[in-house]
Amino acid sequence: MQIRTRRATRILTAALAAGVLILTAGCSGGLASGGGGASADSGPIKLGMLAPFSGSESAFGNYMKFGAQLAIDEINAKGGIDGRKLSLEVQDDACDATTAVAAANKLVTDGVVASVGGYCSGATLPTLPIFNEAKIPMVIPAANSNELVKQKLPGVFLINGTGTQQAAAAVKYAQKSGAKTVGAINDATAYSKDLATSFTEQAKAAGLTVSLDAVITPGENDYSAVATQLANAKPDLVYWTGYYQEGGLIDRQSADAGFTGTFLVGDGSVDAKFAEIAGKGYTAHVLGTFTQTPDMLKGADKWIADYKKLAGADPGPYSTQSYDAVNVVAAAMTSAKGTAFDGVVKALEGLKDFKTLAGPLTFMPDHTRSGGGFVIVSIDGATGKFVLKDDLQG
Template identity: 55%
Template sequence: MTNPFSRRGRVLALGAVAALALGACSGGVTGGDEDATGDEGPITLGMLAPFSGSEAAFGPYMENGAQMAIDEINEAGGVLGRDLELVTEDDACDATSATAAANKLITEGIVASVGGYCSGATLPTLPIFAQAGVPMVIPAANSNQLVDADEEGIFLINGTGDQQAQAALAWAEKQGVQRLALVDDNTDYSADLAAAVAEQAAETDIEIVLEESVTAGESDYSANVNSIISADPDMIYWTGYYQEGGLIASQLASAGYDGELLVADGTVDAQFAEIAGAAGEGVEGTFTQTPDMLEGAGDWIAEYEELYGEGPGPYSTQAYDAVRVVAEAIEQAGSTESDAVIEAIKAIDGLELFSGPLKFTEEGTLAEGGFAIVEVGPEGDFVLLDDLQG
């Protein structure tokens, strides 16, 4: 059986899809669509990601993953006989910057967006892309507010805040936690996730003993640390990003905290361990599985390393898959027309992604969230601890 994560397996699959879709264009449901047969030149996809600011490490991961998918698809014949191309803009994880960058992408003539890392920066771009008729397949941002916005053509291929909250509580219950403290950084993503955990905890035997918010960008969190320790939790769930998370972990350890520390996906990065130092050892996190955690993904990792000189970081795989989802939808629609592509995305059932076979709910979220538990390994990076399947 062909390994779906090998380059040969991926190119064969893409070639087969292209052949089927191109055959359909000569007749049948999508036959005769002028966009499928008359347009020439590349099909342009847009990506908003942080290339500056506190989350700048993630922008290149996402761009590289998306470009890797585009190169493979183009090598296999493109989409509707046309090459894909990627245009990126820096949103700096800032709402104002993201709004300007989204409008700039619209002027570039993109047919779909495959970006979105910070939820707070992604949220204000939803109406911009919707009004322009640009479907969004969002690889990283996963705040419930993105779903609640109820804009047409928005799809999340990262698990939602609700799904991540479920994973966090499942792990806490598995560890016998009775007293849980929630700490967020006041960003949309972080506060939304903490609120989801608090709401879902009401259906468990876990008591939420503290809901604490910190101010992002500070260096001294001693007041917050004192509040946390005074609440006497068995476990702390930090729902913010790695910069503050590393500092808080270090300062908690210095203050004598010896309970468990669980972090959310915004902190799952090797830089967390660099900031936390010895306090990062054994810290656990909720995260979707990365290539190194998946059987058979070695070829993909090696190819990424050869192309970019480093290993694939967080959200490189999701960005890779976002491109594949859009390409599949355009092929199946036989067109780049917005409504047709959106309906084709909705109809996808079983496209093999890194997270598993793809199917979207009516809200545009994954039918299965795919969150697992990871922990800081001996090299400082996060490794799989429990897939929560048992």
């Protein structure tokens, strides 16, 4: 997924049961308080979430909120952590840096002891020093720009694969599909630029020719200039690393201009709205890099049913990562026997092959997820939804 001041970065029954067992077992003594909110030794353990609930990315806010809430409800149903229940404090960051800073300060004031939010990297980045100063660990479910990692803050951990890992998946598919020339288009925001740069650098290192490296201004209605530029450059594959609003337009306008190659999109564009914007007949050549969603995973029926019962709607992108983020934080607090920053950070660093919906999780020394888990998805012509095409294994 992933990091515009809009978005940065985007199992199963046995795994869920195992995760809950880890969270609820092995606690002894009182749960020591700590973290930014310095909560009392009784009462709910407050987790904070910043996500977009307004603006163009607002759909993702609910996906993340309900994913996190589902994990909290499951943990609480098992008795919570050392007898204390979890609660979720949600603030709208609108994928805007200024709004995010105010929202982060509100969560600190409200006494949260860990953050399980972060969708847009451009909005998440300025909140890092706020949570760090307040000694609040962050397990970020979606935002994944390398800029988040470059801050080298002790309490920042990424559930989603990084831009480097996502770009590697894009290059791998380009090679696998036989592409010789590639191109990249970004929208000059943190997440998008970072992903495009990583892709072009890795593509060149792999021996591919980069025939286009373009930048657009987000929020416009006409991208015919870059569409014509793309059609003239004629790469076998172009990687659009921005969001679906602009991506759908560029896809349609570049096809009209004569581009016939593969239009690969990053996780910021993997949404059914891409097909709506591009229009009928413009998505057969569109693929995406993404992490698997529940509908792509075997055995996820119960999880999906539980989510729908809670949310009244199907899960979407980053609902599973947010679910995982809560379970990861809760497991760390259980291991640390408290919410104190240093103890939770040490416990997060010590997680090895922790069972999550996205598969076993181990944090690397830089606090990124080992591997990345990115796959190739395509658009279902009937529904407009992205579905699994290639897991890039083998």
